[in-house]
Amino acid sequence: MNTLLSPAELSAALSLRDLTDPASGPHAMQLLLSAAVAALADSWPSRVSWHRDRPLVSTEDNYDRLGYGSAAITRDGRYSRYASETVMLRSHTSAGIPPALRALEAPDDVLLVLPGVVYRRDVIDRLHVGTPHQVDLWRIATRPLGEDDLLSMVDTLVRAVLPGARWRAEPATHPYTTSGRQIDVETPDGWVELAECGLAAPHVLRSAGLAGSWHGLALGMGLDRALMLRKGVPDIRLLRSSDPRIASQMQDLAPWRPVSMMPPVRRDLSLVVSVADEELLGDKARAAVDGDLVESLTVQAVTPHEDLPTAVQARLGTKPGQLNALVRLVLRPVDRTLTDAEANRLRDQVYAALHEGPHPEWTTH
Template identity: 60%
Template sequence: MSVLTVEELHAALALRDLTDPAQGPHAVQLIVDSIRTSLGAAWPYTEIWTRRDHPVVPLADNYDNLGYATDAVTREARYTRYISDTEVLRSHTSAMIPPALRELAKSDASDVLMICAGICYRRDSVDWQHTGTPHQLDLWRISRNVTLGEPELEEMIARLVDTILPGQTYRTVPAVHPYTIHGRQIDVLLDDQWIEIGECGVAAPHVLRMAGLDESWTGLAMGPGLDRLLMLRKGIRDIRLLRSTEPRVASQMLDLLPYKPVSSMPPVRRDLSVVVGASADVSAEVLGDKVRAALGPDADAAESLEVLGETSYDDLPTAARERLQLTPGQRNLLVRLVLRPVDRTLTDAEANSLRDKVYRALHEGPVMELIAS
């Protein structure tokens, strides 16, 4: 099993958590505050518990105690950042829920709203709405006074959308989660595209029982993405802007007013022809993680990464096989890398240097051949 190096762990923990007021103000915190206020008004007799746990969590709380199967794909090191055999950097804020449920089981409380916000660590694609370090919010209402089910879930969804994205068209579609029943995905319509803003459902009874809560308890579970909510609220079409230190951008990340674009930097496109093995994972998430790791402190310069084409050994012309020195089973990928820092224009030399780092991270063939455009 692959685990993070000490340097990788320190770099991950050094990244600012935009939800944490102790690390400075940010509009993400205003989203959390608005939701807390709205749900508090809707449920005036419900206690509000707010948690902010360390991002290094037990593997069991990240997966087992939320009902994940032992062979769930998401547990693999290509998706999860392992610290050791028993600890990980949390992949979702839901990792804070099992200890909160155990605390509830030992308390005298009878109706609680758990609010858990924070940064998470994933392998993810490189595009305008994804990052490997998203900010999430878990909202779990657990009660033994009120039976909580689908009608209450519908009301909770409506209140969330009306609070943060008033007037927006939304829908829910069925979704399966190990920690819910009657699971839903919540989408909001942006232009002509449905954008996912979170997932939810009725809290799965077996998750409550594992924490020591008996059959008298029911609950609702919701996990909206805070980055996505803020971007939709302010009209931002580039997730990298949320962390920008460019003064004209950063000053706009302190409120929920519509975003006013600053001068746009020109994109630099580089097309790479890379060779990968027969069993290589070329999913957007895995490739995205490789690109971020290769670029290191310059990772935010990558605006997007897209696989334009994939050709097997058998389908390549003989001349191309010989030029690339492919062996049977290998594949040739054409990948488009778009580079555009939010605060400056890249020189050709800088762009080519970044391109070369990405090429070396993705290419598995013996011939180093770069194709730029």
């Protein structure tokens, strides 16, 4: 049985602003999304069908109807956020595809557009956040669609989102596609993943009642990363910043103008944990403090209880099966410098949330 979200956690998740939605106020992400959709619509004889569903979805649509096996690791509560045993916060915008397909009736050529916030338990660094934005772009038609059509779709999309960027398609496996690809784009720091795509798997179409002559192209893109690459934004947290110097730059697709960043504050923690998973630890850290204050959380070293000196075992109070993890916490608000007292308080909150040992070793002065 999965651990369920508390009413407070669920309320906080559902109140988060969706940067793709004009109803929540203008944002550069909407301009990027519109450019991508317009480029594809201009290339195809497809009508465009937008779907903005609530982020609470059935686990059946999020996993089963897309072909995820019952033992898929992504179903685990460590990675997905459950409101009940049958309802969850969507872990990808692909969760909206099964109902969107079921709503199709007459033979058609349609581009399904499904943008929004998704909910994950993820590492903390400048490119990742637990509530990123995605868009699923699926072309559904009664004419045959093959790999050449798929790669043409990718080329059109990259040209619209990142003009002039070089891209490559690497083989990838998804339960809801065949001939799957991971799309990477070249940046000054190397190749970075932009999207995943493939031909819509026959079982997904069939389960929605679209058997026989129906075909599809399926693509999912991370909008936060795409916008960061387009504008040259260095940190994903900046996309939601309320600092006027930053927020004003999130109204257009002009290149990022650097804003003075405050110095980082580093705190190293020695923790007793059962699992030294950066995604799980990062999610707990976000829940313990304002996630916008945490720049990164990384596991520096891990030592099993059995490999610790006896004196250290006693000091930490570790048990067989537990681990001693050395974790580096980097704190850096985007708009101010933390005082030592604030940094220590935040360190203590993160420590208390992550440490599973009987002997707490933190203290705030």
